[in-house]
Amino acid sequence: MNNNNKVTNDIGAIPSLVQSKRQIDRYNLDIDAQAILVASRLMAAGAKLGHASEIHFSRFGLSTGRYRLLADLEDNEGEELPSQLAEHLGVTRATVTGLIDILERDGLVSRRSSSDDGRQRSVILTEEGAKKLREMAPEHFARLEAMVGLLNIEERSVFLDLLGRVTQGISALTGELGSKPKENISNE
Amino acid sequence: MNNNNKVTNDIGAIPSLVQSKRQIDRYNLDIDAQAILVASRLMAAGAKLGHASEIHFSRFGLSTGRYRLLADLEDNEGEELPSQLAEHLGVTRATVTGLIDILERDGLVSRRSSSDDGRQRSVILTEEGAKKLREMAPEHFARLEAMVGLLNIEERSVFLDLLGRVTQGISALTGELGSKPKENISNE
DNA sequence: CTTATATAGTTAGGTTCCTAATCATTATAT
């Protein structure tokens, strides 16, 4: 119904090599145009995937964040502290609070005060929440698998390796100029 | 002061293969765990890159979207219609209106009513906007290049190829179940 | 024991981008 297949927006914005070259030439920079192209394509892909992911999960009445929270709960015997969830999901505690609010409203999780520590309020996956995950699993995983279906087993391995290294390199955007990409920040 | 190098949040959430396996096993699905891992890692990478990108551009007083708009203007002789910008950037016209509002407030672009068609209002890159791009170019491109610095030339080619195919596959999340990934709508 | 400090969670407010509805102008059909 509302899901008109009018191809919505569909981000026709695929950066090209000539585009990258032109940008670099304009300022006479000593930069590899292909490197810029890789960066641009990855950004475009990330944005597209993020958008597609929201559409995918909205079919089940969830958002990407709320699904990930439920899945993480399921991976931890159905009970976790908000702070643990925040760390696992890589979002702030404030964000987790918001995710829980909606999931609780929808009956998929519940909150319980801890007796050990009065500050803590653990989050529990309800039976309804578990059922939701169970019901969506077949389609969800089938779609994810289909997403990488154009790569064979070996290519997937290569892709994982390369993607891992590029992901490390992302810190070049945020860190000190000229510093090497940092190893994962370890403890603290 | 609070110049804590505590590396903020930093998304410590790197999905592992055992995690993917566990999820699939839980429901006895016939799915390749590595495929799920690739999908999960790409999602994580996309989110991380998006976040890092905002931090990067905020150093220059811009957001990712506003930078892209300026760069696209520069690529088109400094003048474009909002609808063209929306298409090039892969966002809605409503979003473009918002981006222009702020860029105009900051003096980096200006609006001009068209004489041909009274509905159109073209967007123009001001001298100040061009200067902004000129000033940020060296650092911006150096950082992008550094981001993929852990890949050699050949690996970059391979990565582009594989990423391209995965990007095509993203439509598996949004399209009909079981349908083949669509060819890109190639603007020729 | 009382005061200072750290920690868990929440609230308040901001940013980015979205969809849907609206306004103004142009094109089309009677």
Next chain:
DNA sequence: ATATAATGATTAGGAACCTAACTATATAAG
């Protein structure tokens, strides 16, 4: 010519996630 439809841009309101400030509880220091 006039009503109807299509189109370009904008406005209004919503969703996701952020930072910073706040509340309540726990721990440490004197």
